[in-house]
Amino acid sequence: MKTKLRSLALAGAAAAALLASAASAQEFRYAFQADAQSLDPHGLNETFTLGFLGNVYEGLTTYDADMNLVPALATKWEVVDPTTWRFELRKGVRFQEGQDFAADDVIFTWKRATSKESGQKARASLIKDIRKIDDYTIEITTPGPVPTLARELAWLYIMDKEWSTEHNATEAATPAQAGRENAYATTHANGTGPFIVVSREPDVKTVLKRNPNYWGQPKTNVQKVIFTPISQAATRVAALLSGQIDLAYPVPVQDWKRINAAPGVTALTGPEARTIFLGLDQWRDELTNSSVKGKNPFKDVRVRAAFAHAIDLNAIRDKIMRGASWPSGLMWAPQVNGYNPKMNTPYKYDPALSRKLLAEAGYPDGFTVGMDCPNNRYVNDEKICQAVASMLARVGIKVDLLAQPKSKFFAKVLASGGYDTPFYLLGWTPGSMDVHNVLSNLIVCRDKERNRGKYNLGGYCNKRVDELTDLIAAETDPARRQAYIDEAAAILQKEYGYIPLHQQPLSWGVSERVSVAQRADNVLDLRNVVVKE
Amino acid sequence: MLLYIIRRLVQSVLVMLTVALIAFTLFQFVGDPINNMVDQDTTLAERERIRKELGLDDPVIVQFWRFVENAARGEFGVSYRLKKPVAELIAERFPATLELSIISAILALGIGIPMGVYTALNRERWTAKLFMTLSLIGVSLPTFLIGIFLILIFGVQLRWLPTFGRGEVVDLGWWTTGLLTASGLKSLIMPSITLAVFQMTLIVRLVRAEMLEVLRTDYIRFARARGLKDRAIHFGHALKNTLVPVITIIGLQVGAIIAFAIITESVFQWPGMGLLFVQAISEVDIPVMAAYLMLIAFVFVVINLVVDILYVVIDPRLRTES
Numbered sequence: 001m002k003t004k005l006r007s008l009a010l011a012g013a014a015a016a017a018l019l020a021s022a023a024s025a026q027e028f029r030y031a032f033q034a035d036a037q038s039l040d041p042h043g044l045n046e047t048f049t050l051g052f053l054g055n056v057y058e059g060l061t062t063y064d065a066d067m068n069l070v071p072a073l074a075t076k077w078e079v080v081d082p083t084t085w086r087f088e089l090r091k092g093v094r095f096q097e098g099q100d101f102a103a104d105d106v107i108f109t110w111k112r113a114t115s116k117e118s119g120q121k122a123r124a125s126l127i128k129d130i131r132k133i134d135d136y137t138i139e140i141t142t143p144g145p146v147p148t149l150a151r152e153l154a155w156l157y158i159m160d161k162e163w164s165t166e167h168n169a170t171e172a173a174t175p176a177q178a179g180r181e182n183a184y185a186t187t188h189a190n191g192t193g194p195f196i197v198v199s200r201e202p203d204v205k206t207v208l209k210r211n212p213n214y215w216g217q218p219k220t221n222v223q224k225v226i227f228t229p230i231s232q233a234a235t236r237v238a239a240l241l242s243g244q245i246d247l248a249y250p251v252p253v254q255d256w257k258r259i260n261a262a263p264g265v266t267a268l269t270g271p272e273a274r275t276i277f278l279g280l281d282q283w284r285d286e287l288t289n290s291s292v293k294g295k296n297p298f299k300d301v302r303v304r305a306a307f308a309h310a311i312d313l314n315a316i317r318d319k320i321m322r323g324a325s326w327p328s329g330l331m332w333a334p335q336v337n338g339y340n341p342k343m344n345t346p347y348k349y350d351p352a353l354s355r356k357l358l359a360e361a362g363y364p365d366g367f368t369v370g371m372d373c374p375n376n377r378y379v380n381d382e383k384i385c386q387a388v389a390s391m392l393a394r395v396g397i398k399v400d401l402l403a404q405p406k407s408k409f410f411a412k413v414l415a416s417g418g419y420d421t422p423f424y425l426l427g428w429t430p431g432s433m434d435v436h437n438v439l440s441n442l443i444v445c446r447d448k449e450r451n452r453g454k455y456n457l458g459g460y461c462n463k464r465v466d467e468l469t470d471l472i473a474a475e476t477d478p479a480r481r482q483a484y485i486d487e488a489a490a491i492l493q494k495e496y497g498y499i500p501l502h503q504q505p506l507s508w509g510v511s512e513r514v515s516v517a518q519r520a521d522n523v524l525d526l527r528n529v530v531v532k533e
Numbered sequence: 534m535l536l537y538i539i540r541r542l543v544q545s546v547l548v549m550l551t552v553a554l555i556a557f558t559l560f561q562f563v564g565d566p567i568n569n570m571v572d573q574d575t576t577l578a579e580r581e582r583i584r585k586e587l588g589l590d591d592p593v594i595v596q597f598w599r600f601v602e603n604a605a606r607g608e609f610g611v612s613y614r615l616k617k618p619v620a621e622l623i624a625e626r627f628p629a630t631l632e633l634s635i636i637s638a639i640l641a642l643g644i645g646i647p648m649g650v651y652t653a654l655n656r657e658r659w660t661a662k663l664f665m666t667l668s669l670i671g672v673s674l675p676t677f678l679i680g681i682f683l684i685l686i687f688g689v690q691l692r693w694l695p696t697f698g699r700g701e702v703v704d705l706g707w708w709t710t711g712l713l714t715a716s717g718l719k720s721l722i723m724p725s726i727t728l729a730v731f732q733m734t735l736i737v738r739l740v741r742a743e744m745l746e747v748l749r750t751d752y753i754r755f756a757r758a759r760g761l762k763d764r765a766i767h768f769g770h771a772l773k774n775t776l777v778p779v780i781t782i783i784g785l786q787v788g789a790i791i792a793f794a795i796i797t798e799s800v801f802q803w804p805g806m807g808l809l810f811v812q813a814i815s816e817v818d819i820p821v822m823a824a825y826l827m828l829i830a831f832v833f834v835v836i837n838l839v840v841d842i843l844y845v846v847i848d849p850r851l852r853t854e855s
Contacts, residue, residue, distance in 0.1 A: 038616060045572035122574035186616060202615055203812070204698070204804045230697055230802045231812060234681060238696045242688045376815075407564025407817045415577050416565050416584075431573060441573065451576040 026223040026531050028514060030247040030524065031236050035203050035229040038186040041157035042112055042172035045119040045431070050155055051523030052227070055208065056096075057157035057191030060087055060106070061150050065517035065528050067273070067335045067433065069151055073101065073158055073192060082145035082476050083128075089136040093215045095160045097190045103132040108161035108170075118172035122451075123152050145474035147481065148434040151337065155431065163190045194218050195225060195526055203229060208526075218527035225526060240265055240509045246531075247516060249508040249524070253322050253379060259509050268510045271326045271503040273335040273520040274429040276378055278311075278388065278499040280304055281422045283459025288422050289370030289400065297367060298422075298458070304496035306357040308347040310395045311388055313502060315349075320383045324505035330489060331428070331438050333503045335520040338435030338472075338485045347499065354395040366396025372424040373401060374409040379504040385425050399423070419457050426457070427504065429521060435485050439469040443492060460497040464488075541841065545834035550601065552830040556823055557597040566613050566817040587613075600823055610820035614813065619824045623806060628708050629699055630798070630805030634790045636725040641732035641790075642783065648733075649740025653748070654767060664737065671734030676793070680727040680800035687723060695720045697802040728797040732786050739782055743775040750774075777848055784840035788833045 036052040037044045054062070060074035074087040093101040113124035126146050131139040142149060164170050169185035189197045194216065195208040208225040228245070230236040233252050240248040241262050251259060256267040280298040281287060287296045297303045313327035329346040332339055358366060373385035382403040389399035404412070413421040430437035445461035446453035452469075468488040475481040492498065506518055517528035566589065567580050584590050588599060603610065609619040648668075652661040688696035700716030702709045711717025747753065748771055756766045795807035802808065806825060813821035 037614070044570070045574060119572055119575075121579075122576075183616070201804075202617070203809070228698060228802070231808070232799050232802065235684070235697050235800060235802050238681075238684045238689055242684075242692055242696050244695060244697070405564070405815065407566075407569065407815065408562075409564075410568040411565030414565075414568060416567060416580065448577055454577065455573070 026221055027226065028222045028224070028247075028526070028529055028531055029226040029228070029245045030249075031228045031230040031239060031245050032249060032524075033229065033231055033233070033236065036206070039189045039197065039200065040169075040172055040185045041159060041191075042115075042118045042120045043186065045122070045155075047429070047431075047521060047523065050157075051521070051525070053157060053189070053191075054193070054523065055195040055225075055526045056189050056193045056197055057159070058193050059154045059156050059158065060089075061154045063154055063433075063519065063521075063523075065519060065525070067520050069154065072154070073106075074153075077150055079476060080139070082474065083142045085140045085142070085149055086133075087138050087140065089138065090215065091136055093192050094213055095163065095190050095192055096196045096211055096213075097160075097163060099160045099162050099190075101158065101160070101192055102135045103138050104135075105158055105161050106130060106138055107132060108164065109156065109158045112159060112164065112170060112172060113156060115171035120156055120172070123156050126152055145476060147474070147476045148337070148432050148436060151432050151434055157191065159185070160190055194220070216527075220527050220529050222526060222529050222531055237509060240511065243511070246511040246514045247508060247524070249506075249522075250379075251507050251509040253324065253505065253507055255509075256322065256507070264512050266510055266512065268508040268516070268518050269324050269505045270518050271333065271335075271520065272429070272506045272522055273333040273433065274378070274427050274504055274522075275328055275331055275333050276325075276381075276384065276425065276427045276501045276504055277328075277331060278307070278501065279421075279424050279426060279458040279460075280307065280499075281419075281458045282497075283461070284422075287369065288420065290422055291368035291398075292363075297361065297363060300361045301496055302357040302361040303363070304499075305347075306354040306361070306395065307392065307397070308496050308499045309350045309357070310354040310397070311347075311391050311499065311501070312349040313346050315391075316384060316387050317502065320380050320387055321502070321505065324507075325379075325502040327502045328500040329493065331442060331492070331498055331500050332430065332435050333520070336430055336433055336435055336438070338482065340482065340486055340489070343486055343489045343493075347493075347496075351391075351395050358396060363396075366398065368398040368400060370400045370402060370422050372409060372413050372421040373403040374406045374425070375403040377406040377409070378425075378427045379507065381425060381427075384501065388425070413457050415454060419459070421457060424457060425501075426455070428455070433521070436469065436472050439465070439472065439488060443488070443497065444469050458498075460492075460495075462491055462495060462497070465491055538838070538842075541838050545831075545838070548834055549827060549830050552826060553601060553604070553823070554597055556826045557593055557600065560819050560822065561593060563814065563819075563822075564817045566819060569816045569818075570613055604824075604827065609824040612813075612818055612821050614816045614818045614821070619820045622809060622821065623824060623828065625709075626804060626806045626809050628710065629803060630791060630794050630807060632711060633721065633724055633728060633797070633803060633805060634787070634794055636721055637728040637732065637790050638787050640725060640729035641736055641786070644729075645733040645736030646740055646779075649737045650744060650767070650772060652737065653741045653744035656745075665741075668734035668737045671730045672738070674730075676727060676731060676796045677800050679730055680723070680797060683723045683727060684800070694723055696723075699804055724797050724801040724803050727800070728790060728794060732790060735786065736779070736783065739779055740775060743778055744771060747771045747774050773847070777844060780843055780847065781840055784836045784843075785833075788829075788836045791832055792829045 032048060036049045037046060041053050041057045058072045060072060061069055062072040064070045073090050075090050077085055077087045080086050089103060095101060107130045110124055110127055110130055113120040126142055126149060128141045128143045133139055167184040194211050194214040196211050198207040198209050200206045206227045210223045230239060236248040237251050237255050239245045259265050259267045282298050284296050286294055317323060317325045317327060327346045329344045371385060373382055375382040385401055385403055389401050392399050411417050413424055428438060428442060440452050441455045444453045444466050446456050446459060465488050468484045472481055472484045475484060506522055508518060510516060513532055515530045567584055571580055588596060612619050612622055615622060648664055652664050655661045684696045687694045698720060699711045700720035701714040702711045702717055703713045711721060753766060753771060756770055794805060795811055798805045798807035799811050809821060810825045
């Protein structure tokens with residue numbers, strides 16, 4: 001009897017497993033290297049988490065496949081005066097559990113985003129007040145002019161007031177909180193987006209299904225989505241090659257050949273909006289970890305120029321990035337609002353000039369300097385640093401390279417470690433996809449009070465650039481704003497404040513079963529996924 | 534006997550305290566957890582607030598005592614990364630690791646011991662020599678390489694077996710099991726073999742060496758002289774006497790299987806404790822790392838205790854002495 005029961009159970013389970021394992025026609029299975037941190041849209045402000053949740057939740061605006069800003073829950077918006085914006089909200093939208101979307105939900109969302117544990121505080125602080133004109137019209141006032149407001153709002157996902165109140169989730173819950181009383185929204189979701197969360201096991205599997213009542217007409221024909229985080233790159237690639245998943249990202253650049261050679265899968269690549277660059281300590285009076293004592297050679301613009309001209313960006317592209325990097329002269333990528341192609345000329349590779357500049361600056365025999373580099377953060381980060389070190393060696397600079405995992409690297413070089421680095425490699429994607437974000441985080445003088453220049457690890461500081469950054473933050477006329485941006489870029493280039501290297505490649509492995517759009521911010525928007533019949 | 538067990542338990546508390554202290558000292562060198570918990574736009578003041586709230590600005594020794602105090606109450610804190618109580622996380626992941634470990638241990642013992650006996654008794658036969666050569670390869674190949682090979686052959690080329698995950702699991706409320714579904718069983722095959730290979734080959738070589746030693750002793754010769762059957766000599770006398778050192782090693786190896794499932798679990802994205810630990814390291818999730826290390830220390834302590842008790846059961850001489 002017992003064995004009979006067991007064999008019955010096994011047979012049933014086997015049948016169920018067979019049904020489950022064959023991917024049905026409109027099922028899409030994909031893997032990323034990590035899981036979404038939480039389902040709370042106001043939890044951690046991190047690209048993957050927000051990108052993933054963007055399939056379930058929506059903001060007032062959004063980005064299309066080519067990173068153009070397009071309407072989402074707002075149908076249109078206008079700038080009434082520099083500090084007042086009027087948004088018209090979409091009518092007839094319902095949340096997935098049936099509640100109506102209206103102005104009160106937007107106001108509620110903003111308030112929730114300002115709560116103590118919210119990861120969206122910085123974004124919410126761009127808004128001073130939201131006035132409800134009627135159920136589908138709101139007026140947002142900002143503390144000062146914020147020309148990028150509509151862009152920022154793409155990432156502030158709207159939650160339903162009723163639902164959040166009912167489940168005691170009116171404040172963002174985070175990580176650090178031991179109390180779990182307001183954590184409902186971290187494990188449950190109720191957005192307006194095209195996909196509904198069916199089940200979720202953190203770190204293991206999340207299943208989504210199509211929202212039949214979605215207001216829009218997205219391109220996708222996918223009915224069911226299975227998302228699995230797979231942390232090891234080799235395992236991720238194997239899962240793709242074996243046909244168990246339809247898309248894996250990121251895949252290692254060195255695996256492109258193998259993926260393209262395998263039947264039914266291809267490597268999809270394009271420039272990411274992330275700029276990789278080198279920074280130099282220009283604020284300490286004595287450089288740390290260097291053979292030069294009693295002074296800081298990087299305070300001399302000739303030394304900075306010598307470094308910039310000693311690095312061959314094309315060689316890095318061809319030898320290390322397998323042809324897939326885009327050498328850059330700017331600290332922001334072409335997809336970033338405010339980019340001007342005329343300004344994007346990389347520093348010329350000229351080792352003879354480098355040696356001459358070093359001699360003029362009083363270092364004819366070069367010097368030794370330490371360099372900090374992550375080894376698991378950016379595409380081929382450590383290899384790039386090694387290449388930079390060997391290129392600098394040719395002009396007499398001996399680089400003492402310290403490549404570490406990102407947790408240790410960031411602990412050393414960021415503010416919490418006292419900006420402990422003489423020379424480093426870092427990458428940056430502006431969250432708002434606007435130049436102002438780059439300027440205010442990386443390029444302005446460090447200012448703790450105003451929370452600016454936090455990632456300006458080398459302490460570059462120019463008063464005019466600071467002024468320009470304030471002007472850019474407030475200027476709503478596009479032509480004048482662009483002129484300010486170009487001026488700031490020119491100053492930075494002339495002063496060799498940073499050494500931009502390149503835009504790194506996006507690297508996805510995709511099955512021929514599906515077609516997808518690869519967005520420059522490395523977000524996979526399920527609205528653009530089509531399964532071939 | 535009871536006194537002996539109590540004495541051992543007291544010793545194990547000391548062992549675990551030491552492990553905790555060493556762990557906390559090491560945590561100072563793994564990086565800054567705050568960077569992984571906040572985003573680019575978080576102000577410095579906010580970061581400091583979180584650091585303070587988590588008590589990360591306290592001296593190591595203070596953090597250590599706080600951990601010990603809480604742990605004594607069964608309170609292991611909340612994971613920085615997954616925002617869930619660590620005890621709950623480990624309870625969720627434990628079934629996956631335990632099922633994998635038990636299946637691997639059964640494979641390792643079930644194949645290892647008979648193979649060891651066989652190679653000892655038939656030293657000159659070519660099959661025995663083949664087994665020994667294979668076991669040498671098994672001992673020397675790194676686990677992740679075996680895993681990747683299996684994935685490439687049976688997952689990517691032949692497409693017989695799933696390359697990652699646990700398949701469909703059945704939730705029994707207090708336990709999730711992959712043993713009741715076909716996809717769960719299929720998913721178990723490659724990871725359990727990967728994990729078992731090293732232990733198995735080790736056991737083969739160990740059993741063989743011990744067995745050869747015992748077969749040379751006087752009482753075996755005497756047993757033969759008495760005209761006992763080969764079967765009785767080999768299994769009744771020789772194997773039994775081989776087992777004392779073998780059990781010590783096997784006990785520790787079972788602990789090692791659980792502890793070193795880390796590599797196998799990351800290669801196969803097996804959602805067990807080892808994977809949780811690896812991810813905790815890369816994100817500097819101190820509460821998870823601390824709790825995991827304590828749990829592993831506890832497992833080893835318990836296994837050692839069980840092994841000591843088993844000695845007494847197997848070897849009558851120890852009984853009379855105590």
